[in-house]
Amino acid sequence: MILRNPFLLKGYLDPDHFCDRGKETTALIGAITNGRSVTLISLRRMGKTGLIHHAFSMLKQEYDCVYVDILPTSNLAEFATAFGKAVLNQLESPYEKSIKQLMGIFRKFTPNLVIDPMTGQPSFEINVKTDKESESTLEDIFNYLKKRKKRVVIAIDEFQQVAEYPEKRTEALLRSHIQMLNHVEFIFSGSRKHLLTQMFTQASRPFYQSTELLFMDRIDKVAYSTFVQKHFTKHQKKVKPDKLETIFEWTRLHTFYVQLFCHKLFMQPEKEMTHEVLLRTIQDILAENETYYYGYKNLLTEQQWNLLKAIAHEKSISKINQKDFLNKYDLSASSVQRSIKALEERELIVQEPEGYRVYDVFFGLWMSIRF
Numbered sequence: 001m002i003l004r005n006p007f008l009l010k011g012y013l014d015p016d017h018f019c020d021r022g023k024e025t026t027a028l029i030g031a032i033t034n035g036r037s038v039t040l041i042s043l044r045r046m047g048k049t050g051l052i053h054h055a056f057s058m059l060k061q062e063y064d065c066v067y068v069d070i071l072p073t074s075n076l077a078e079f080a081t082a083f084g085k086a087v088l089n090q091l092e093s094p095y096e097k098s099i100k101q102l103m104g105i106f107r108k109f110t111p112n113l114v115i116d117p118m119t120g121q122p123s124f125e126i127n128v129k130t131d132k133e134s135e136s137t138l139e140d141i142f143n144y145l146k147k148r149k150k151r152v153v154i155a156i157d158e159f160q161q162v163a164e165y166p167e168k169r170t171e172a173l174l175r176s177h178i179q180m181l182n183h184v185e186f187i188f189s190g191s192r193k194h195l196l197t198q199m200f201t202q203a204s205r206p207f208y209q210s211t212e213l214l215f216m217d218r219i220d221k222v223a224y225s226t227f228v229q230k231h232f233t234k235h236q237k238k239v240k241p242d243k244l245e246t247i248f249e250w251t252r253l254h255t256f257y258v259q260l261f262c263h264k265l266f267m268q269p270e271k272e273m274t275h276e277v278l279l280r281t282i283q284d285i286l287a288e289n290e291t292y293y294y295g296y297k298n299l300l301t302e303q304q305w306n307l308l309k310a311i312a313h314e315k316s317i318s319k320i321n322q323k324d325f326l327n328k329y330d331l332s333a334s335s336v337q338r339s340i341k342a343l344e345e346r347e348l349i350v351q352e353p354e355g356y357r358v359y360d361v362f363f364g365l366w367m368s369i370r371f
Contacts, residue, residue: 006231007263009256012053019255020223021051024216028055028187031212032063032153037178037186039159039200042216043350044191044359045256051216052155052187064152066090071158076167080134081126084111084141087154088124106140131167142177145184155187160195171199175206186211218253228262238272239265246278250365257361260285286366293366296348303335304342311349311356312367318355 008017031038042048056065068086073079088111111124128137145152162170190196200207225244232239251257265273265281297305310329311317317325320340321333343349350359358364
């Protein structure tokens with residue numbers, strides 16, 4: 001029998017494989033069931049998607065649930081395509097009967113029924129190319145949602161993308177449709193805090209104060225300890241509390257990196273996770289990603305790389321222009337100012353309350369070891 005690794009790196013399985021988030025789950029479900037949409041904000045890979053699907057698992061008896069990730073989209077046509085496909089494929093059965101019913105609803109376009117050549121499964125396909133097609137497609141999709149009898153919750157992940165579309169009216173267009181849906185709630189989630197916050201808190205923006213804001217931080221250390229211990233113990237493996245402290249230190253309690261480390265650690269043959277086993281695990285992870293990490297060096301200027309290296313060694317630095325920091329790593333104040341902006345735009349560093357740090361936790365650890 002193949003043993004399933006309990007530390008998932010993608011997707012959502014069930015509550016038993018989902019760690020904590022009790023406060024956030026309660027807030028999310030409470031808002032939705034009381035007719036209020038939510039803006040969910042956190043760093044990338046902190047577990048937003050898992051939280052959304054965890055909430056969906058509790059809402060699905062009373063709600064139809066739709067999830068769409070728009071990170072790959074770059075304009076209104078691509079949004080309309082992704083949004084339309086998600087709504088139809090997650091709310092309708094892609095069979096001939098549904099096609100005929102949909103033709104009676106949609107005035108501007110008719111979705112195509114396609115068969116996946118690999119799986120043989122049918123699905124709806126939409127192909128939007130022009131602005132005119134985008135607006136008409138969205139109008140039909142929102143009219144379709146308006147006519148549905150069952151309540152619906154739709155999660156649009158990385159929603160800040162729409163603010164960067166060349167069609168500057170996109171926010172206003174979407175808001176004009178969404179505000180007319182009485183029985184559909186939305187979860188607008190994203191990882192670029194400043195962009196997403198501006199969209200919902202600036203009085204000049206169409207979505208101003210239209211949702212509840214929910215900020216998602218790290219999982220409580222005690223809750224994560226209980227979760228990790230439970231799954232190792234269940235499979236006759238042992239992780240002592242001091243070893244858990246080491247894991248949380250190396251991963252900075254960032255959800256994805258905790259999951260990745262524990263996933264790899266679980267694969268080790270030993271029954272007791274000693275410090276030597278932990279070291280072997282982190283060395284394996286860093287070695288697997290070394291080519292990827294070295295690739296960053298070719299993308300950055302010498303000044304940017306040196307600043308990134310300095311931040312990695314400090315783990316986090318609050319006063320980036322402090323004389324002691326600049327002298328210690330032979331940096332100039334002028335180059336630091338230019339480099340900070342470039343590194344933030346590339347999402348190689350992130351600013352948190354305690355200071356700047358390397359965004360990718362294991363990349364930062366690798367840099368501090370190698371350089």
